[in-house]
Amino acid sequence: MRTIDWVDGRIRIIDQTRLPLELCTIDIAEVDELVTHICSLAVRGAMALGVAGALGMALAATRAAESGADLDSELAAAADLLIAARPTAVNLGWGVRELLLARAGGADAGQLLTRALAIRDADIAASRALSERGAQLLAGARTVLTHCNAGALAGVEGGSALGVIGRLHADQPLELVYVCETRPLLQGSRLTAWELGRLGIPHRVIVDSAAAGLVAGGAVDAVVVGADRIAANGDVANKVGTLAHALAARHAGIPFVVAAPESTIDGATESGRDIPIEIRDEAEVLDVAGRRVAAPGSTGWNPAFDVTPVQLVTAVVTEARTIRGRAERALPVPDDLTELTPAGPATTAP
Amino acid sequence: MRTIDWVDGRIRIIDQTRLPLELCTIDIAEVDELVTHICSLAVRGAMALGVAGALGMALAATRAAESGADLDSELAAAADLLIAARPTAVNLGWGVRELLLARAGGADAGQLLTRALAIRDADIAASRALSERGAQLLAGARTVLTHCNAGALAGVEGGSALGVIGRLHADQPLELVYVCETRPLLQGSRLTAWELGRLGIPHRVIVDSAAAGLVAGGAVDAVVVGADRIAANGDVANKVGTLAHALAARHAGIPFVVAAPESTIDGATESGRDIPIEIRDEAEVLDVAGRRVAAPGSTGWNPAFDVTPVQLVTAVVTEARTIRGRAERALPVPDDLTELTPAGPATTAP
Numbered sequence: 001m002r003t004i005d006w007v008d009g010r011i012r013i014i015d016q017t018r019l020p021l022e023l024c025t026i027d028i029a030e031v032d033e034l035v036t037h038i039c040s041l042a043v044r045g046a047m048a049l050g051v052a053g054a055l056g057m058a059l060a061a062t063r064a065a066e067s068g069a070d071l072d073s074e075l076a077a078a079a080d081l082l083i084a085a086r087p088t089a090v091n092l093g094w095g096v097r098e099l100l101l102a103r104a105g106g107a108d109a110g111q112l113l114t115r116a117l118a119i120r121d122a123d124i125a126a127s128r129a130l131s132e133r134g135a136q137l138l139a140g141a142r143t144v145l146t147h148c149n150a151g152a153l154a155g156v157e158g159g160s161a162l163g164v165i166g167r168l169h170a171d172q173p174l175e176l177v178y179v180c181e182t183r184p185l186l187q188g189s190r191l192t193a194w195e196l197g198r199l200g201i202p203h204r205v206i207v208d209s210a211a212a213g214l215v216a217g218g219a220v221d222a223v224v225v226g227a228d229r230i231a232a233n234g235d236v237a238n239k240v241g242t243l244a245h246a247l248a249a250r251h252a253g254i255p256f257v258v259a260a261p262e263s264t265i266d267g268a269t270e271s272g273r274d275i276p277i278e279i280r281d282e283a284e285v286l287d288v289a290g291r292r293v294a295a296p297g298s299t300g301w302n303p304a305f306d307v308t309p310v311q312l313v314t315a316v317v318t319e320a321r322t323i324r325g326r327a328e329r330a331l332p333v334p335d336d337l338t339e340l341t342p343a344g345p346a347t348t349a350p
Numbered sequence: 351m352r353t354i355d356w357v358d359g360r361i362r363i364i365d366q367t368r369l370p371l372e373l374c375t376i377d378i379a380e381v382d383e384l385v386t387h388i389c390s391l392a393v394r395g396a397m398a399l400g401v402a403g404a405l406g407m408a409l410a411a412t413r414a415a416e417s418g419a420d421l422d423s424e425l426a427a428a429a430d431l432l433i434a435a436r437p438t439a440v441n442l443g444w445g446v447r448e449l450l451l452a453r454a455g456g457a458d459a460g461q462l463l464t465r466a467l468a469i470r471d472a473d474i475a476a477s478r479a480l481s482e483r484g485a486q487l488l489a490g491a492r493t494v495l496t497h498c499n500a501g502a503l504a505g506v507e508g509g510s511a512l513g514v515i516g517r518l519h520a521d522q523p524l525e526l527v528y529v530c531e532t533r534p535l536l537q538g539s540r541l542t543a544w545e546l547g548r549l550g551i552p553h554r555v556i557v558d559s560a561a562a563g564l565v566a567g568g569a570v571d572a573v574v575v576g577a578d579r580i581a582a583n584g585d586v587a588n589k590v591g592t593l594a595h596a597l598a599a600r601h602a603g604i605p606f607v608v609a610a611p612e613s614t615i616d617g618a619t620e621s622g623r624d625i626p627i628e629i630r631d632e633a634e635v636l637d638v639a640g641r642r643v644a645a646p647g648s649t650g651w652n653p654a655f656d657v658t659p660v661q662l663v664t665a666v667v668t669e670a671r672t673i674r675g676r677a678e679r680a681l682p683v684p685d686d687l688t689e690l691t692p693a694g695p696a697t698t699a700p
Contacts, residue, residue, distance in 0.1 A: 020645035178651070181635060183533060183557040186643055189636065194645035204651040205635055205644050207533040209558040209591025213627075213656030216593060241559025243566060247597040277563075285531060285555055286539065289639040293536055294555050295370035295544035301528070301554040306563030 002156050004048050004055065006117060009062060011055045013043040016153055016187075020194035031060050031078045038085040038092070041185060045154020046091045046228050047127065050263050051120050053095025056082050058109075058116035061099075065109035075103055088237055088278045088305045090229035090266045095119060120156055126261045126319035127158035134164030134224065134259045134317040135171055141221035141255075144168065145178040145211055148239035149191035150226025150259065160226040160259040162195055164317070169201050177203040178220060180211055182239060184284040184302065208241045215248040223249045227260040227316070234310030234325055235272030240303055246312035250327060255314040258325075262318045272307035280304045353503050354398050354405065356467060359412060361405045363393040366503055366537075370544035381410050381428045388435040388442070391535060395504020396441045396578050397477065400613050401470050403445025406432050408459075408466035411449075415459035425453055438587055438628045438655045440579035440616045445469060470506055476611045476669035477508030484514030484574065484609045484667040485521055491571035491605075494518070495528040495561055498589035499541035500576025500609065510576040510609040512545055514667070519551050527553040528570060530561055532589060534634040534652065558591045565598040573599045577610040577666070584660030584675055585622030590653055596662035600677060605664040608675075612668045622657035630654045 004013050011028040017040055018024050026042065028034050034056045037043055043052055060078035064071045079100060083093045095116075102115045138144070144165055151162030158166070165177055177196055182188035189205045196203040206214065214220055223245050229237040236242070236258050249256035269275055282300030286292060294300065313325025354363050361378040367390055368374050376392065378384050384406045387393055393402055410428035414421045429450060433443045445466075452465040488494070494515055501512030508516070515527055527546055532538035539555045546553040556564065564570055573595050579587040586592070586608050599606035619625055632650030636642060644650065663675025 021642075179648075180559075181533070181644070183531070183559060186638070189644035189648070191645075193648035197645050197647050204649050205632075206651050207558070207590065207635055209530075209533060209594055210651070210653055210656070212594040212597060213590060213653060214651075216656070240557065240563060244559055244562035244594040244598065247562060247601055248594065251597055282555075285557055288536070289641055289643070291639055292371075293639070294531070294539035295541075295547050297547050298529075298539070298543035299554050301556050301560070301564075303560055303563060306560070306566070309566075 003153050004043055004051050004156055005120070006055055006058070006113070011052070011059055013037060014153065015042045016044060016191060017042050020190050028059070030063065031056050031081060034059065035081050035085045044187070045149060046089060046226055046264050047123050047155030047160060047261055048153070049086060049089045050091030050095040050261070051123050051156055053082055053092045054099055054116040054119040057096055057099035058113040061109040061112040071109065072103070075100065086278060087276050088228050091263050094263045123156045123261070124158065127155050127160065127163050129319035130160060130259055130261065130317050131158060131163030131167040133322055134257060135167035137315060137317060137322060138164065138168060138222050138224070138255065138257060139171065141168060142175040143178070143219060143221050144174060145180070145215065145220045145223045145245065146192060147180040147188065147208070147225050147241055147245055148182045149187040149195070151192055151195040153191050153195060154226060160261065161224045162192065164224050164257070164259045165201065166199055169199070174201060177201055178211065178214060179203050179205045180208045180241065181205055182241065183208055211245050212248040215245070215252045215254065218252070220254060222255045222257060224257050224259060227258050227264050228305055229269065229275055230258070230260060230265045230316060231269045231271045231275060232267045233271045234313060234316070234323065235275070236308045236313060236316070237272065237275045237277070237305045238308065240306050243306040243308045246308040250312050256312060256327060257314055258316040260316060260318060262320055265318070272309060275307060277306070278304040352506050354393055354401050354506055355470070356405055356408070356463070361409055363387060364503065365392045366394060366541060367392050370540050378409070380413065381406050381431060384409065385431050385435045394537070395499060396439060396576055396614050397473050397505030397510060397611055398503070399436060399439045400441030400445040400611070401473050401506055403432055403442040404449055404466040404469040407446055407449035408463040411459040411462040421459065422453070425450065436628060437626050438578050441613050444613045473506045473611070474508065477505050477510065477513050479669035480510060480609055480611065480667050481508060481513030481517040483672055484607060485517035487665060487667060487672060488514065488518060488572050488574070488605065488607060489521065491518065492525040493528070493569060493571050494524060495530070495565065495570045495573045495595065496542060497530045497538065497558070497575050497592055497595055498532045499537040499545070501542055501545040503541050503545060504576060510611065511574045512542065514574050514607070514609045515551065516549055519549070524551055527551055528561065528564060529553050529555045530558045530591065531555055532591065533558055561595050562598040565595070565602045565604065568602070570604060572605045572607060574607050574609060577608050577614050578655055579619065579625055580608070580610060580615045580666060581619045581621045581625060582617045583621045584663060584666070584673065585625070586658045586663060586666070587622065587625045587627070587655045588658065590656050593656040593658045596658040600662050606662060606677060607664055608666040610666060610668060612670055615668070622659060625657060627656070628654040
């Protein structure tokens with residue numbers, strides 16, 4: 001089953017807000033419905049959002065062709081809505097812009113759909129390739145820590161960080177994966193633990209703040225996470241909490257590896273300082289399971305992402321290459337590592 | 351209102367499991383009831399547990415005197431029960447042992463109660479003194495981050511880290527206190543936010559993992575936390591998540607200050623490696639608000655504390671002195687700082 005797909009002229013997604021207790025799909029016929037589901041995180045994750053951006057534009061084109069509306073104005077309106085839905089996630093905008101580029105090249109609604117489906121297929125292939133590359137880099141790691149969900153549910157199939165973990169486990173069984181629950185929305189305990197259970201990989205869920213103590217105490221061989229946007233200098237924006245794991249990894253001298261497709265690399269953004277950080281509703285912090293837990297009258301602050309500077313990153317693995325970060329070398333570094341520079345490629349793939 | 355007190359021959363505690371929605375007290379007539387409430391965290395926090403240990407022993411002595419049971423065997427049984435309730439919290443054992451020492455010196459039940467009440471009064475005085483010392487050290491800080499609850503609810507009155515914050519605010523109004531919610535039991539959003547609201551101090555609740563990004567981004571002038579045990583070399587055991595904040599503080603070059611009474615310093619424990627870390631029920635991680643959120647079949651791992659090495663600590667403030675940690679100096683260091691050494695005082699106070 002795919003996390004996001006095109007079925008009978010509609011976008012079909014797994015509704016991740018209902019996992020792990022129910023596995024339901026939603027069929028989406030209009031762009032504004034898709035935006036609602038992106039905002040509620042029913043569909044989420046860097047790679048899946050790239051495909052959602054492309055399929056969303058194809059959906060707008062299909063509807064315009066059916067109704068006889070003006071294709072370009074419908075595409076422009078859809079692009080604005082989609083990009084605004086998750087401002088930090090560069091892949092979403094990337095998928096949207098790929099379709100605008102195809103349109104600028106003269107594509108009609110049918111050709112736009114073909115382009116979106118090619119992006120979906122490329123995502124599956126990219127996941128496989130980057131997982132292999134990451135597993136090679138981390139060969140020998142027996143206990144791994146990950147944050148949030150960079151799994152099959154964050155892409156079309158396979159995923160990024162969980163793709164690496166799945167491949168490591170296939171090569172030689174892992175002893176344990178520590179899964180950070182990932183407050184406030186608990187994508188780790190809900191989604192990553194669910195995926196690892198289906199894959200038969202031994203794992204334990206921890207509160208996010210337990211990671212540093214486990215890493216410092218030598219219980220973890222490597223940290224592997226996904227990314228929502230990688231700036232041209234190698235700074236990584238990912239789910240809030242990632243930076244703390246990177247600091248712990250440096251403290252313990254273990255590798256901190258980011259697994260992400262090339263489309264996550266945003267050559268137009270110079271450094272982490274230039275990445276806008278989405279601030280989400282304070283209710284996600286103040287309420288738990290729909291019930292207020294915080295003291296009455298107290299307010300919250302809910303940044304959805306943080307930025308890990310390239311100085312804390314051991315390497316970024318993509319479907320095309322292994323990019324060396326600037327962390328002190330906790331890994332035997334293969335010869336073919338690339339240094340990412342502000343002049344590096346931005347939107348060359350997939 | 352006091353968090354823990356002796357009223358009409360019983361121990362009265364505020365039931366912190368019902369805060370912030372209800373403010374209820376519990377009157378405790380037997381040591382095993384007290385142990386139950388310590389385990390459920392109805393009463394918690396380093397300073398309050400020290401007083402709970404002492405009052406618990408006084409309660410055992412009072413009951414023995416009433417029933418004619420053998421005082422020494424009743425005290426020995428109570429001591430075993432109390433110390434086992436929270437193995438990481440050194441103050442609990444300290445309070446218990448102070449009463450055993452008094453008994454070894456010939457105290458009867460009435461004199462044991464007098465000793466326990468003196469420990470309660472000393473706790474109130476210690477909170478006031480260390481708050482003043484911490485506020486002097488951090489004078490000028492306008493935004494502060496704290497973790498868990500080291501407030502009035504963690505002592506008898508006033509608290510440690512929140513005592514410092516309250517005093518800072520009294521000296522010059524603080525702009526903002528970032529309150530880490532403190533998963534799994536949310537003592538930050540439930541208790542610390544409640545106390546700050548009552549004190550009229552502006553604050554925002556954040557998920558624990560958002561702290562590093564805020565600290566790295568320059569939003570925080572200082573981190574102030576309490577401690578559950580401080581080893582002879584200055585390593586600090588505190589609520590799980592503290593280490594990540596200390597790593598973030600070092601990364602950002604801001605002070606990381608620990609506020610704790612002298613009774614928290616355990617001269618018999620050489621370093622953080624020797625501090626036992628309490629592992630609590632995995633259900634605290636896997637369930638939220640009594641409802642399972644983690645994937646069915648997944649297991650959890652729930653250490654209640656972590657250890658921050660002295661290399662990350664700027665200073666420890668107690669009621670008696672300011673102890674220099676080994677973090678690079680993010681503060682103008684006053685001349686009277688003491689270096690804590692393995693030969694330093696252990697149980698000199700209160």
